[in-house]
Structures are given as structure tokens and as C-alpha cells.
Amino acid sequence: MRNPDLKALICFLFWVVCVFTFVVSFNGDSQILIRVKDSQLDDPNGRLRDWVILTPDQSPCNWTGVWCESRNRTVASIDLSGFGISGGFPFEFCRIRTLRTLYLADNNLNGSLSSQAISPCFRLRKIDLSGNIFVGELPDFSSEHLEVLELSNNNFTGDIPVSFGRMKSLKVLSLGGNLLNGKVPSFLGNLTELTDFALGYNPFKPSPLPDEIGNLSKLEYLWLTNANLVGEIPFSIGNLISLKSLDLTCNFLIGKIPESLSKLKKLEQIELYQNQLTGELPESLAELTSLLRLDVSQNSLTGKLPEKIAAMPLESLNLNDNFFTGEIPEVLASNQYLSQLKLFNNSFTGKLPSDLGKFSPLEDFDVSTNNFSGELPPFLCHKRKLQRIVIFTNRFSGSIPESYGECESLNYIRMGDNAFSGNVPEKFWGLPLMQLFELQNNHFEGSISPSISALQKLTILRISGNNFSGDIPEGMCKLHNLTQINLSQNRFSGGLPLCITDLKLQTLELEDNELTGNLPGSVGSWTELTELNLARNRFTGEIPPTLGNLPALIYLELSGNLLIGKIPEDLTKLRLNRFNLSGNLLNGKVPLGFNNEFFISGLLGNPDLCSPNLNPLPPCPRIKPGTFYVVGILTVCLILLIGSVIWFFRTRSKFGSKTRRPYKVTLFQRVEFNEDEIFPFMKDDCIIGTGGSGRVYKVKLKTGQTVAVKRLWGVKREAEEVFRSETETLGRIRHGNIVKLLMCCSGDEFRVLVYECMENGSLGDVLHGDKWGGLADWPKRFAIAVGAAQGLAYLHHDCLPPIVHRDVKSNNILLDEEMRPRVADFGLAKTLQIEAGDDGSNGGAMSRIAGTHGYIAPEYGYTLKVTEKSDVYSFGVVLLELITGKRPNDSSFGENKDLVKWVTEVVLSSLPPSASAQGGNDSGGYFGKKVAEIVDPRMKPSTYEMKEIERVLNVALKCTSAFPINRPSMRKVVELLKDQRCVQLVAQ
Template sequence: LFDNNNFEGEIPSTLGLVNTLEIVRLDRNSLSSTIPSNISNLKILFELHLSNNKLEGPVPDLSGMTRLQYVDLSNNSFDPSEAPGWFKTLPRLRELVMENCGLTGQLPSGLLDLPALETLRLKNNEFNGTLKVDNSANGHLQVIDLENNKITWATQPNNISLLLLGNPVCDIEAGLSSSKLCHSMSTLPGSYTTNMEDCADRACSGDLKPNPRTCQCQVPYQGELIFISPSFSDLSNASRFKELENSLMMQVLLDSVFICCLSFDNNNYLNMEVQFYPSDHEYFERMEIVRIGSTLGNQIYKAPNEFGPYYFIGNSYPFTDAPESRSKRLNKPEITGISVGSLILGFAILGLGFYALRQKKKAAKAIELSNRFAWNPHGKNSGTIPTLKGARWFSLSELKNATNNFSEDNVIGSGGCGKVYKGELSNGGGTVAIKRFQLQGFSQDGVEIKNEIEVLSRVHHKNLVGLMGFCLEKSEQMLVYEYVSNGTLRENLCGRGDIYLNWKTRVRIAVEAAMGVAYLHNHANPPIIHRDIKSTNILLDENLNAKVADFGLSKFVAEGGKEQGGKGHVSTKVKGTLGYLDPEYYMTNHLTDKSDVYSFGVVMLELITARLPIEDGKYIVREVRRALHSGGFDALRKQLLDPLLSDSDSDVGLTGFENFVNLALSCVEEMTTHRPAMSEVVKELECIAEQRPINNSATVEIKESSYHSSIDREVSSEYALFHYSGPYVVPTTVEPH
């Protein structure tokens, strides 16, 4: 992100060698000469911003950059030319902005048929001829801005804002001068504001404002959110900004948020005013303001992807406990209070002696707490680690050597808990993946790392990632896993490598991931609920076999259906990932294995569409249901099917597609009782993969071969299973579920 930096000279050709780039912003500089031809090597680039420079030569060839979603090349000095061929070959393109680029000829007919296109801005060019816009172009198209071109005739679409002011078609003689086609951009619907219709009659005084959810008069915490690289320019899309509101409420942990006054500044940064409302009281407490400011100021809050990076500027808050000036003389109660305070102070001074005697003990305790996770086979167990027998312990120096002292070049992933490094063990120990936890984003008592050790040491299945060992030394906490070479399912769906997942492979991945989760539910003892099933927690090995990973949020379920550490299935805090959360679990805190089923259903929809669960303010579950309701499976294929599948797999190639979709939707039913068990999901997916008819009425029994025969490796006596240290009695026989 190097926009608006007064850069001069050429764009270096080495830019095209950085093939891991996802966003390039070089707009509003003084860059000149031609755009390097090897820019097309950036195969996983999502956004390209090169507007408002002095670039010359031919319009760059962006063919093959199939992941592009946003392109802006406006206001440069390119050679006059017709529209480039790549205009109609970018299946994921959502917004194309090429204003004042010297483009001529007719608008390519295939451009308006791009499946994801929402906004097209091509004003101040030389496009001519006629323009026919089909109302059902792609179902997403909202704005076509062709002001100041040479269009002579155009149809008037119903649901698309077509702007033709300054074209011959808008001349008085053409008879369309009063048409909405010939209005300027300023006549389009205004920018989004949180709906306050229910509170229209509510008047509040002073700093009080009506809460948009309850209409109660409260004092909100106000500030400004500035997004520096949004991938859209339409500010009237209600679903997009409602999704932003929902993400703010869920991640900042508030019940009500108000957004207004959206605008782009001279830097093309998106500015908006935001108000956060207290849950119950009229005012926020001081610590709540500190928490909100910290969450936004330290980038803990993650906005939907299309909004990009941001920063937050908070206003001062009128606390009710501010000291008031008082000039009157002390009254009798105040004198009494001072006297009592003096007496207490005297006792406090006497206590100073005892305080001094305790300092040595406190210092020793502080040292112990600062190293509370330390453990090694030769030292004292801290007491917070599970009871282990025969576990593979790695020293800190051993893992430093394996990762070149935790070099950034070895980083293969990162998340809220820390980074994952690729490591090469000495003496032929092989390749491993090392998760290094960051304590500032971690629970103080190490629950997550203890959970992962507890879970992975007790379950062994070819579709669950294998734990090789751990390191808990000094202030470090690390887990060592088998290395899974082809990354996450999400990365492969996004095309971040050279791997193409065809339909048959995607179905097989679903089968294998489902088998891993079903093993946790049905064959682990006690049963285990994963709680964070998502595409980034499904890894693919060198043969594209699926392995479920990341058990930091997993829950053991005791006999009788009780969770570890809780009563029944009720959790004190909902955990999981936005977009995958079971709505019934979120609303009631009632966790069951059907919560994993819901999350897995979302992953199945990702396999179909390659879209994120929440993308452009749209929820994948709702969008799939809407498409099916509007036009059945044909509409679903046209509107949401991954373009890479639609381009390369014929209808014959998508064997079992409809059954796969129906199964996914049954997994994401609102009520848990309407969802299948994970064992049933495995059975039906196996039928789809083997092209056998699905028996919807039969009670599904899991084959022993589906689990026990698929265990990766025998566990040698040297690396025997960890002994379970939880509070439940583990029965010697496994009762059928």
C-alpha cells in the first residue's frame, strides 16, 4: 500500500516477481513510463490500484489474473486503443474503473456478463455505437457509468443505474435528455445510514441519542472509521454495510452500532462516522471505553475483507464521574469522613512493616508466574500441563535450529494465536510444522495449548493432523505437528498455488474431512466437539488428502452429555469463527456436536462457490438459498458456482452436484434437530462420491473401516498415547452411539 506518496520514476519490473502479493496500491503518485509486462505474473492478486499517475504505453495485459476483484487504472496517459481482451475474461471481477484511459470502439458484449461484476466505471473515454443492457446480465450488476463517451443509442434497464450524461444519446434531438439515463452520479441513491425509522419519534436531550436497536436514550461512544483500501465504491449497498455493523457488534461485543456519513476523501479512503451504544445503562463505564478503543486502535477487530485495512479515531467521552468544582466550605459529614480516613491511614502505616517482609516472597512468586508454562523432562512440572507419559518433548534450541531461529522465511501461516513455521529437524527427523503461540492473544492459564495436547494425544486418524510433540520452555509455548505440504483448503480454493481442485477432488475432500470430524464425535472417548470447523482448519497433503487441524477450541464431552468444565452443553462464552457459527449455539450458548455439523455445511458451500462465508456483506448460506428459491439449480450454477468449476466441468462432470447442495443445506438448518449427524453426512457424501443413490430414510451406521482402518500410523511404545488427565471416568468399553 504505497498510495499518495509522491513516488516518481518507473514501476520496477521486480514487482512482477513478488507472486504472493494480494493487494497493490500505487495510485495518486507521479509514476511514469509503461507498466511492466510481467505484472500478469501476480496470479493471486485481488486488487490493483494504479490510477492518477503518469503511466504511458499500452494498457497492461491482465489476462490470466483470474483472482482480480478490483481494478482501477484511471487518469493515466495510455495509448488510445480498443477495450483490451481481458475485459471479459476475469470471472471474479467485481469493480472495473478505467476513467480517462483513451479507450475507443464498442463496449465488449461479454463484459456485462462477467458473473461477479457489480460496478463498471468507464467515463471520459471514446466508446461509441449502441449499448444493450440485459436486465438479467448477471444478477449482481448495479452501476454502469459511461458518462462523456460517444454512445448513440442504449436500452434502459430496470434494476441497474446506467449513466450516459455527455453522450450523443442524451442530446435533446435523441429524445432521452429527460431520461434517468442522462442524470449525473449525484442523482443516484445516497450513501448508507443505519436504519432509524423505528426511533423517528424519539427525542433525546443533550449528549443523549436514541439507540437504533432499542430507541432508548443513551450516550454513545463516537468516532471515525477510515478504511484505506476498500474494494468497492458503491456506498448505497445496504447489505454490505449491515454486514459491517454485524461484524462490529459481534467482535467488539456490543448490542448496537450506528453508521452514517459515508464518503470517499481525496485519497479514495472511505470515511464513516460510527457510534457504539451501551448495552443496559445510559453511559459507558470507563473500562468499556478503554476496551472498545483498544479493540479498534490495536486492529484486534477484523473488518470484512472487502473493506481492507483501517484505523479508528475516537472522540472524547462525557463520563458521568468527572470531578466537579466545589467552592463551598466543608460540612460536618465531610469532616467526619476526613477523620475516619486519617484513622485508616494510621493503620495503613503500621501495615507497611508487614508489607516489607512480604516483598521477597512476592518477588519469587512473580518469577514463578512469569514462567508458569515452563516444563522440561529434567525440571519441575508447573502443574498446568496435562499428565503425560512417553511424550515427545522438543527443546527450544532444537526448534530454533529447525526454523533458522524462527525466520520469517519459514512462516507458512499465522492466526490469532500466533504463527506457524516450517521446520527441518536435525538428524533426519523430517519436516514438521511448528505452531508458536503468542501469549498476548492467549488465555493466561494455557487452556488452548493444553486442549490441543489433550485432544491430539488421544486421537489418531488419517484425516486428523498428527501431533508429534511440544515445547513448553521458559516463556515459549509451541506444538509440533506433522507437516501438511499443500496448505489449507481456503488457500487452494482461492488459487494461491498452482493446484486446481476439480469437482471430483472437492467431493473427496469433503468426504475425508467429514470422516475426521465424525471420528471425533463417535470414536473419541470422551467424544470431542471441534468448535472451529472452517476451510482454513482443513489441510491438504501432497496427494490432496484432507486433514482436520487446530483443536485449540475443542471440547471434551463427558458421559451423560456434559462438557469439560461446564454443566450440560451450556458454555459461558461462545467461541468459533464468524460465518461458521451455529446460530442456535450463538443465541443460547448451548453447544452440541450439531454445531460442528453447521460449520461443516458452510465449508461444503465454500467447496461449491469458492467464496468466503461472508463476502461483500453477503452470507453464503443466505445467498445459496436465495439463488435456489429464485431459479433452482440453474440459477445457483449461474450466480454462485465457482467459475473455475463452470469453465472446466460440464454438467456431466458435476456428478452428484444437486445432492451435494441439498446435503450442505441440511447441515446449515437453523434448528439443530433438523440437521443430520456427522456420521450421516459421511455416509451420504460417500454415496455422492461413489455415484450411488442416497438413502434418505435409513439410519446410518458408520463402518468400522471408515475410521479404524484409516489410522495413519501405529503408535510405537516410544511415543505412546498421552494419558488423559481430565475429570471424567473413561470407560473400558465403547458403547454404541
């Protein structure tokens, strides 16, 4: 055979082999993909519907999520991120020999990730499994080729395996947002090719940042926020010469900011906020010519702002919550890039640079709570981008610059507690994007401009404590998003605009003005109003009975006016924490519902009010018997008779008769009454509470028993969910610390639940209302804590399946006549069907956020997962309420701070550095004298009781740990509360 013929034959055979190989490859890869789809994955959204083999040699290269090499048409990448698929880890994908990239992020994949399951993936270059629900320990990765490994936002636990330190080709390692609880290992310093390194939001054991971190000379992004880091920032950090972003926020780092940071010439961002760093801001940071963002807030830094740092061309400078002093260098105003400046909560003094904002595109400006003085810089909004001005609690004076009225980008203004004076610029009243407008406690004068009607996005208006005068403009009635109005302590006059009832207000405070006229009667839209304060004005006329129909009103202050007439009986339907009608011209008999010592002070100063048994009010005169009296009695009897007949026929048509009931009755306990005894009492004068799900009536039965009857609002989907949740959970629960559901009735137009009655209402009402005297001593509060903990422990550990309450709060803990607690309101409760994990906590997850602001566990924000540990966090907040007497979001904490953060800050400030450096809430029981600062001043605990309070505080801080894995189970909480050695146990 001639040589050319041999070559041709060889080429032909090679071509046949290649074609055969490609066909086999296509067929094999297609079969693998189909097998994974059919047996390992659930595809509820049908995103993989085109994964179908129509011909034996079909290529999968055009299938959704599959990418092939263009040269040889082999499968190189699978990307199913965000497809909503579920199931276990689809390990068979890795049997595709040409596969190099596997992206499965943001799905619902679950189960453990064993080393055996992951072993076929040794050829992969990139793996992304972030945003799923994987559990258990991290598997061993021994691949020498892996370049990207992203496992963030799962539920992995335990240590980082040693094998991770041997992946020498790794460039991206992302393990953030898991439950890893070992230490940050030093062997990760072996990954010298790393460019991205993320371990944030893991409950690691308290450990320092290893010196070996300095070996990662190619590292560009370092993210270790919320990683329980302690000790000092290592000097070796200066070896990260490629670093662009350094984020060590929310840890327990101490000591000074290392000078070695000045070596990182490529650094664009330094985030060190919320640590315990001390010393001055290193002037050498000014050598970082690429730096754009510097945030060292919430530390204990001291000294002045160095002029060289002020001269840096930064985009944002955050120094808030430290101990800085001195004046702000004038050179700061020359910055052409500054958009965010936060200096609040320091001790800065002097005037602000007069040209501040003239050259920079300022957007966020907050210098509140310092000692600044002088006038405001006129150029703050020169670039027309300023959105927030927050300058409250300083010593600023003068007037608001006219130029601020041209700043239409502004949406948030807080200028309270300064010494401003003069008129507010006309245009400043009408900035169209404004959402919060706060000028209280200054010396402003003049009237509110009609241009305020342009603030269509305004939600909060606070201008109290000034010298404003004139009428309240009707233009305010056009602000339909307005929920809070405080115009108190001014000199407003004229009548209250009737159209103000068109607003859906939550608070209306107008006390200490010169307002006149009648109170508006049409207040039906104020269904969310909690506080109405019209005290010390000149209002006349009668009190509108319609105020008694406001379901959320708990604060009614009408004292010091010229109101006349009788006190409407309807007001007794309200559940008030504050009630004051004193100093008016009211007359007649005090309604029966106000014949209580709690209301005496709110009734005084009305000379014509009387009461048969309420001193010091005079007794009411007795009416002499006579014809008029007899006729009156007969008239009343006739009215009652007619009313009874009408009610009888209405209830027969609505609720049915004994022969035919158009509704279903279910009994959960043995009772000596039926629904016919309850329905007549479901009327307005029996209402004892109104909430988001319905109204609650107090019904006293013929047997002498008192029950609470909740009628749910309508039969909408939400009401049906609440009804089903309450009956399915409470109907099968029997525990002394959980409220008893006695029976339920459901018809086409109503849902009714009947409970045992708790005479003292909720813990929240008693603790935060004027009836707190029932909890004036610590032993009662401690008993409530133990009882409520036992009820929750029963739900979590003794019910099958376990029950998560999802709305634990003081208002859902009811108190009987002896102040014994009952956990109540199971409208959001869910059962968990998933088996318990190694830590004893269930792994169930809910898809929607539920609960009450201030009690919601922080992990909701980034996982949306609800477990028993979420209830534990909420219960920890209740413990802090019992200790401090404060609400979870008390206004005294300041902006962006809640009860947990406030208590934690006070406690940590009392610890020696060695103790606070051990990692957050595990303080070992040592709080020093600071405990007295947070204990409810209305209590007078003994020395022994103070020690017990400190022990309970330990438990509360453990329960409110930022990391669910660090929180004890409710069964453990009960043990800790009862155990005299709970300090030592909590610290372990």
C-alpha cells in the first residue's frame, strides 16, 4: 500500500473513532443528566423540562443550564443557580468526565455532604453550592485542581477540615453564613493562591486571626465579619499587598489599629466597625492612596481626626460611636468625592467647616450627639444629592440656611435638641421626597407653611418644643402616609381640622398649645392609633363616644381643657395604660368601668363628677322615688324586652336553633356550658381587648366561671390560618403553663375560640402599663420567667411533632389572678416534621417571616429559617423585659438600637478586657456594678435577689446570642433558671 493511502486510512479511522467517541460521550452525558433529573432532583418550577432525549445521539448542549465547549461540543459547565430545585447533592453530575464547573447556588438542596458523595467531583475547577440547606460537617476536599469553592449560607457545622489547607490551586473560598463552630484555623494560610476569602457569620469559638493570614499575598477580598475573632489584629496583615477590601466587623478585636495597614497600597475599603479597638486613628492610613471607604465606628477609639486623614479623597468616612474629640479639620471640605459622613456619638467640638459640601456630592450626613456649635454650613446640598441631615443633640444655633429649601433630594431630617431660631424657610416645608421631618426642642417660630401639603411621602412629623404659632393647616390632611404627628409645646391656635380624621394615624400629640373648638367625632379611620394627647389646650364640647371604638388606643390624655358633659360609657371598652380626663368641666356619674383606683388621678379636677364608691369624688345624689322614677323603670324594662326579642330572632337566624345549627362546635375540654350561653355576651360592652386577628370578649357564665371569647375578623384567608393553627395546636396541648382552649365554633360568617380567662391580662400590659404594681418585686417576675419557659419547653420537647410558637412576646404571655403565666396566641405556630439534629434542635424551616418587631431572631434577615432557636431568642428578649422593665424597642435606646443591643453594650462595658474578649455574651457571670443600671428602677431587689437577677441576665444573653447554635434549648433554659449554679453552666 502506498504511503498516502496509509495516511488516508489512518486519518479515516481516527475520524471514525472520534465521531464514535463523541456520540458515546453525548449519549452518556445525556443519560447522566436525565438520571440526575429523574432520581436525584425535584424540579417544581419545570425549569428542566427540555431535558429530554429525542434521538439516541442527541447532544445536551442546548439544554437549559448546560454549557458545552464550542471546539469539541463536550459538557463543560452546569449552572442551575436559582432554579428552585430540591433534593440531595446530585453527585452523579460529577461522572461527566469533561465537567469543570458546577453551579447549584440558591436552591433548596438539603441533606449532608459526605466526602464519599463529593469524591467523584475531583476533576471540577469550580463548585458553588451556596444558598442551600446542606447540614452536617464539611466534607474533605482533596482536589488539587479546585479553584473556586463556594459553600456559604448553608447549615454546615463543626470544624473546617484540614484537607482544605491542601487545595493549593484554590482562589475563592466562601464559607460564610453557616454554623461552623470550631476555630479559625491557621492552616488556611497555606492557600497562597487565594484572592477571595469569606468566613463571616459563623459562630466560631473565640479565636484570634492567625498570623499565617499574612501568607496570602494574592488575597484581594477578606470577609470575616461576625466570626468571634478576639485578640489584636496581627501585624502580618500588612503582608496582604494585593488586598482591596478588609472586613473584620462585628468581632471582639482589641488593641490598636496596626500601623502595618499603611503598606496595603491597593486597599480600597477598611471595615472595622463594632469591635473593641482602642487608641488613636493612625495617621499613616493617609498613605493608602487607593482608599475610598473607611469605617472604624462602634469602637473605643480616642484622639482627634488627623488632618492628613481628613484630607484623603474618601467616598465615605464613618467614625461614629467612639470617643473622638477636637474640631473637624477645615481640609475635609475640600474632598471632591465624599458622599457619606458619619461622626455621631462622639465628643467633637467647634464649628463644622463652612465649605462642607461645596465640592463633594454629600448624600448621608450624620453628626448627631456631639458638641458642635455655630451655624450650619450653607453648602451641604450644593451638589443636589443630599438625602439625610441628622444633627440632633448638639449646640447648633442660628437659622436653617435658605439654600436647604432648594435641596429636593432630602428625605430624612433630624435637627432636634439644638438652639436653632427664626423662621423655617418656606421651601424647606415642601421638599417632596421627605419621609421624616424632625425639628423638636429648638427656638423656631412662625407658622407651618401650606406648602407642607407637598410632602406626600411623609410618615413622621415632630416639631414639638418650639414657638410655632398659627393654625394647623388643612394641607396636612393630604399627607396620607403620615402616621405620627407631634406638635406639642408650641403656640398653635384655632380648631383642629376635621379632615385630620382622614389620616391613618398611630400617634397624635398636640398637648400644651392654644387649640380650641370641639374634638372630631369621626375618628373611625384611626384603627391603628395608640396614643392621643390633647392635654392643656382649650378644647370645648363633649368627648366623642366614638373614641371608645379605637381598637389599638392605649394612651388617652385630654386633661386641662374645657370639655363638658358626661364621660362616654364607650370609653370603658378601651384597654388603657394611660388615662387622664382631669382638669375639665365634666359632670355626671363616672361609668362603672372607671370606678377603680387606677383611674382616680385621671378624673380629678372635674367638680361635677360623682361616684358612689370612688374617693375623693363626691357620691352621686340619690333620685327620690316617684312617678317619674317608676315611668323611667317601666321604659327601661320595655326597651330591654324589645331588645331581647330582636336579639332572639337575630341570633336564631345567625347562629341557628337547637334543632339545626349552621355552624360547627368542637369541644377540647370538659365544660359545663354551651355556645348558646356565650353568644349573647359578644357585644361591645364586654370587649376586653382588640388585636390584629380579632376581638376578645369577657364572658361570665351562670356557673360563675369566666371565659375569654375571641371572635376572629371575618373569614379571610389570614383568619382561617389563625383559626386552624390555634385549634390544631392548642386543641391537643395539656400543660399548666399554656392557656387552655375550651371550645371553638365555626360558621360561614364567623370563627369563635373560647379560652380560660386570665384575669390579669398579658405580661406586656402589666409590665409596661400603670398596673405594674403587681410585679413590683423580683420573685414574682422570676416565677413568671420559669413558668413561661416550662410552657415553651413543653412545646419544643414534649410535643410530637415539636411546635414552634413563632410569636413569643410579653403580650402573648397571659397572667391569671395569682400572676401565674400561660403562653397564649398560637395563630402563627407551626409544627416541625424534620427529625432533630445532633444539637437537639430541629432543622425545619419556614418560608415567610413571622413574629413581632423587637423579638425576631437576627438569622431571619439572612436565612429566613425558623426553628425552636428562634423562640429561644424571643424568650430571651422577654427575660430582658422582666429585668429592665423596658419595651424591646424603647425610644430611650436611640436610633437603630433595641433592648438586646442596649443591654449587651452596658454589660460588655462592665467586663474587664480579658472577659469581654472571650466572645460576646458568654461573660461568665461577671457583670460588675453595671447590673444596677439596667434593672427596672421600680423594683427594689435585695442583695440576694440582685445575684439572682444577674444569673437570669446570663441566661437571657445566652438566649439572645446572634448565632442559633450558641443558644440553649428551652429545656436547658428551664434548668438554668432553676439551677443555683446557672452562672457556671451558662459559661460552659
